[in-house]
Amino acid sequence: MWINAANKKPEFKEETRVIVLFEQDNSGWYGMPLNLDDRVHKAWWIPQRGCFAAGDIENANHKVTHWFAIPDDPDT
Numbered sequence: 001m002w003i004n005a006a007n008k009k010p011e012f013k014e015e016t017r018v019i020v021l022f023e024q025d026n027s028g029w030y031g032m033p034l035n036l037d038d039r040v041h042k043a044w045w046i047p048q049r050g051c052f053a054a055g056d057i058e059n060a061n062h063k064v065t066h067w068f069a070i071p072d073d074p075d076t
Helices: none
Strands: 016-022 040-046 051-053 064-069
Touching: 040 064
Parallel strands: none
Antiparallel strands: 016 040, 016 064, 040 051
């Protein structure tokens, strides 16, 4: 279930992979809004900095609207 990033940040004590949802903007093709697939990304929660890091965005907090923890591998 998605967690609203404005209401709650992760409480992990180590760097942890999460799924994040970026805010909607008009940076898609020809100014069209990005669809959901383009807004969902894997990211890291960096507890030492209290921020999300995704791709080349070191502090993605300002763009992340929602997040959730990636579940454990079912084979582990």
